[in-house]
Amino acid sequence: QVQLVESGGGVVQPGRSLRLSCAASGITFNNYAMHWVRQAPGKGLEWVAVISSDGRNKYYGDSVKGRFTISRDNSKNTLSLQMNSLRAEDTAVYYCAKDRASGSYYAFAFDIWGQGTMVSVSS
């Protein structure tokens, strides 16, 4: 059964850090680029970051660049998002999502999603 399960969300004060994880099962994890997408309460979806299948290439949305770091451990089928210098506007449900294309390609179409993990940034 194909599944992505996020964890690590919670309540954190502004300026602090938090690390999210996403455990993959039922897919050949090291064969796909992976993304983080977030959704603020009552708002739309926002693309956050992508990492290549081999972990060498990482790209970010403007709103998180320099503060967030995406990484992966293909030996453990795990995707991570290190979030530093958190702001109130980072409050959202964070989803990990699999890219549809395999190998070294990117489709920027997200065919498998986790259930999401909530991050609240508040003092």
Place this chain on the structure above:
Amino acid sequence: QSALTQPRSVSGSPGQSVTISCTGTSSDVGGYNYVSWYQQHPGKAPKLMIYDVSTRPSGVPDRFSGSKSGNTASLTISGLQAEDEADYYCCSYAGSYTSVFGGGTKLTVL
């Protein structure tokens, strides 16, 4: 990376057709054939409905179709059913290995 423009809401009766537009620029929608559409029911994760402008993943009913003209992409749902009531989001590749979503459209089945 400005969000793509979608109507806030659309509605239709069962059996009718509705079209949701998604307007961007030549730097995203107009520049690439990498537009995708997602359906999201309340409290649920999004579901991929269309990719590469007009391709349906397996399991998505052929009532859902996508197209693009210039800087505007469209999702058409024909033969509306009650279970189609949801939020719909478009998404486009925006160059330099980045992506941008639309603001979302709430579909109401009357």
